[in-house]
Amino acid sequence: MAYDRDIVIVGGGLNGCALALACARAGLSSVVIDRLPAEVRGGDRFDGRSYALAAASQRLLAALGLWAPLQGEAQPILEIKASDGRPGEGAAPFFLHFDAAELDEGPMGWMVEDRHLRRALLAAMAEEPLVEHRPGETVVAQSVEGMAAGVVLGSGVRLTAPLVVGADGKASGTAERAGIRRTGWDYGQTALVCAVAHERPHHGCAHQFFMPGGPLAILPLTGNRSSIVWSERRGLAEHIAGLDDAGFLEALRPRFGDFLGAISLAGDRYSYPLGLSLADRIVGERLALVGDAAQSVHPIAGQGLNQGLRDIGTLAEVLAEARRRGEDIGAGQVLERHRRWRSFDRAALALATDGFNRLFSNDNALLRLGRDLGMGVLGHLPGLRRRFVREAAGLAGDMPRLLKGQPL
Amino acid sequence: MSGTSVDAGEVAKFEAMAAEWWDERGTAAPLHRMNPCRLDYIARQIAAEFDRDRAAPRPFAGLRVADIGCGGGLLSEPMARLGAEVVGADAGAENIGVARAHAAAAGLTIDYRATTAEALAAAGESFDVLLAMEIVEHVADPRAFLATCAGLLRPGGLMICSTLNRTAKAWALAVFGAERVMRWLPAGTHDWSKFLSPKELAEMLREAGLEVVDRKGMVFDPLSGDWALSERDLSVNYVAAAVRPG
Numbered sequence: 001m002a003y004d005r006d007i008v009i010v011g012g013g014l015n016g017c018a019l020a021l022a023c024a025r026a027g028l029s030s031v032v033i034d035r036l037p038a039e040v041r042g043g044d045r046f047d048g049r050s051y052a053l054a055a056a057s058q059r060l061l062a063a064l065g066l067w068a069p070l071q072g073e074a075q076p077i078l079e080i081k082a083s084d085g086r087p088g089e090g091a092a093p094f095f096l097h098f099d100a101a102e103l104d105e106g107p108m109g110w111m112v113e114d115r116h117l118r119r120a121l122l123a124a125m126a127e128e129p130l131v132e133h134r135p136g137e138t139v140v141a142q143s144v145e146g147m148a149a150g151v152v153l154g155s156g157v158r159l160t161a162p163l164v165v166g167a168d169g170k171a172s173g174t175a176e177r178a179g180i181r182r183t184g185w186d187y188g189q190t191a192l193v194c195a196v197a198h199e200r201p202h203h204g205c206a207h208q209f210f211m212p213g214g215p216l217a218i219l220p221l222t223g224n225r226s227s228i229v230w231s232e233r234r235g236l237a238e239h240i241a242g243l244d245d246a247g248f249l250e251a252l253r254p255r256f257g258d259f260l261g262a263i264s265l266a267g268d269r270y271s272y273p274l275g276l277s278l279a280d281r282i283v284g285e286r287l288a289l290v291g292d293a294a295q296s297v298h299p300i301a302g303q304g305l306n307q308g309l310r311d312i313g314t315l316a317e318v319l320a321e322a323r324r325r326g327e328d329i330g331a332g333q334v335l336e337r338h339r340r341w342r343s344f345d346r347a348a349l350a351l352a353t354d355g356f357n358r359l360f361s362n363d364n365a366l367l368r369l370g371r372d373l374g375m376g377v378l379g380h381l382p383g384l385r386r387r388f389v390r391e392a393a394g395l396a397g398d399m400p401r402l403l404k405g406q407p408l
Numbered sequence: 409m410s411g412t413s414v415d416a417g418e419v420a421k422f423e424a425m426a427a428e429w430w431d432e433r434g435t436a437a438p439l440h441r442m443n444p445c446r447l448d449y450i451a452r453q454i455a456a457e458f459d460r461d462r463a464a465p466r467p468f469a470g471l472r473v474a475d476i477g478c479g480g481g482l483l484s485e486p487m488a489r490l491g492a493e494v495v496g497a498d499a500g501a502e503n504i505g506v507a508r509a510h511a512a513a514a515g516l517t518i519d520y521r522a523t524t525a526e527a528l529a530a531a532g533e534s535f536d537v538l539l540a541m542e543i544v545e546h547v548a549d550p551r552a553f554l555a556t557c558a559g560l561l562r563p564g565g566l567m568i569c570s571t572l573n574r575t576a577k578a579w580a581l582a583v584f585g586a587e588r589v590m591r592w593l594p595a596g597t598h599d600w601s602k603f604l605s606p607k608e609l610a611e612m613l614r615e616a617g618l619e620v621v622d623r624k625g626m627v628f629d630p631l632s633g634d635w636a637l638s639e640r641d642l643s644v645n646y647v648a649a650a651v652r653p654g
Contacts, residue, residue, distance in 0.1 A: 002515040003515060026463075027463060027464070027465050146513040147510075147513045147514050147515075148513075321444075322444075324451060324462050324463075325444060325447035325448060325451055325486055326447060326451065326485070326486025326487060326488075326489040326490040327443075327444065327447065327486055327489075328485070328489075328514065331432070332432050333432050333440055333441075333443075333444075
């Protein structure tokens with residue numbers, strides 16, 4: 001039998017689109033099945049959502065030719081300040097201060113709005129003959145027959161390929177249909193996400209305040225705007241989410257402080273229950289999972305999309321190499337290479353993100369002291385600091401070529 | 409099949425394995441493990457010799473490739489995916505059956521034949537590329553076999569040949585280790601006395617009228633389970649590329 005495509009990608013979010021483009025650069029054709037209709041995916045209104053792109057993620061986008069249209073819309077993160085605090089008490093005496101000057105690679109990351117990223121990806125896909133975008137379609141069935149993986153769409157269309165990739169989020173139907181279970185836990189926290197406009201410039205500085213209820217991240221957007229990721233205990237978060245805009249700002253102000261002057265809302269408000277959700281396996285028979293479908297992590301350091309792009313850089317490179325050898329890209333042996341390459345990263349990430357958050361959202365006085373000292377100590381150890389900064393920028397570890405900014 | 413270099417006992421051994429050719433975890437697992445390394449070498453050599461762009465969708469389009477001792481098609485299929493017109497030859501009819509069925513399932517067109525290099529030569533066939541991978545150590549008369557293979561090449565054609573070195577280490581790893589201890593391969597798969605040193609192989613290739621253009625070791629890393637090419641270590645598995653002057 002002949003295949004319809006090299007890869008069927010289920011999920012038209014950022015990860016699915018980025019994977020399709022990365023694979024196309026390596027000569028692999030794909031079809032991207034997107035649940036959302038094109039007008040929703042391509043909308044250009046600012047909805048308040050944005051991403052902290054690690055340096056490695058920015059390089060991947062640049063290697064795919066996507067950075068040129070985004071550069072003008074991206075805010076470089078030049079500095080990160082992390083401090084411990086309680087509402088109304090101000091920052092603890094010790095705080096972590098990371099500076100782009102500590103990295104030879106330039107800014108520590110970039111803040112990019114969701115709408116700009118989405119539109120850049122869609123535009124690039126439209127120009128790429130090896131990628132077919134099918135918006136407004138859902139997968140109703142999936143199977144493996146002989147050497148072909150196949151999906152059936154709601155419209156009745158059947159598509160086959162040597163490989164199906166699930167990029168369909170943490171409630172991945174692709175994983176579920178393949179019988180892949182998930183392990184996870186709930187942090188009992190909810191992240192309140194929005195953008196604010198402020199009076200004074202942020203100078204490219206990102207702040208992370210570690211509050212008893214969870215961290216508050218203030219991340220610089222272009223102009224005098226910042227993105228807020230405010231994690232709180234579930235009950236309180238739900239209460240705050242239920243307030244009107246004025247009430248929400250009233251609750252935010254004592255935590256945010258006044259270092260950027262008066263603040264106002266600059267987009268919609270969202271709330272996301274926080275939890276860690278890991279697929280038990282990231283590969284199956286003629287199947288791979290990427291992005292949140294593989295691992296959905298606490299957004300404390302903006303690592304969700306960055307981890308997703310690491311999945312994409314890795315999978316695209318493994319598939320590109322397999323194609324260049326003439327291998328069957330859906331063979332167990334090929335997918336095993338992807339699994340192996342990602343396994344260390346996944347385990348380290350889950351542990352680090354979870355441990356980091358537990359350590360930093362606890363009101364126990366003794367822990368608070370240890371934390372203050374720990375942060376102070378961290379701030380005085382150049383080698384460890386550098387490693388920490390490089391990890392946050394996604395520059396540590398055995399990196400796929402795309403994440404180093406190199407072509408496949 | 410008179411007048412062939414095929415050893416009847418050797419053919420029977422592989423026929424017993426035929427159904428398991430494509431099971432990545434079965435008896436052919438070591439071959440599947442080694443395949444990416446072999447394919448890297450083969451694809452690189454072909455691309456260099458025929459000046460092909462490996463990023464192209466079907467970089468080997470227009471090249472006629474013979475895979476001698478093709479087994480279940482572990483090399484024939486990748487060559488076909490890369491655009492080559494492939495003739496897969498194996499003396500074991502059961503292997504050819506397995507290979508045909510698998511190629512059909514993969515949507516690949518490959519001309520599989522239950523035949524030998526000698527029969528292909530007698531039929532006047534000619535090729536741009538001839539693969540003789542992990543076969544020289546199994547034929548009755550390697551010198552005659554290599555001469556026949558060389559005769560199948562068109563002027564300017566490329567032959568790639570891999571085998572096992574006749575060293576104590578090769579015996580320890582391939583015969584004692586892989587067959588008797590690990591049971592990766594059925595006992596009796598290899599006969600150490602048939603192994604050739606790189607020098608002997610090079611001499612035979614030269615006698616067959618070919619010019620040896622490259623030689624590399626293939627080294628197994630027991631920790632990662634991966635194979636890698638090596639410039640220096642030809643002590644166990646090695647591969648050579650030779651060209652018929654055009």
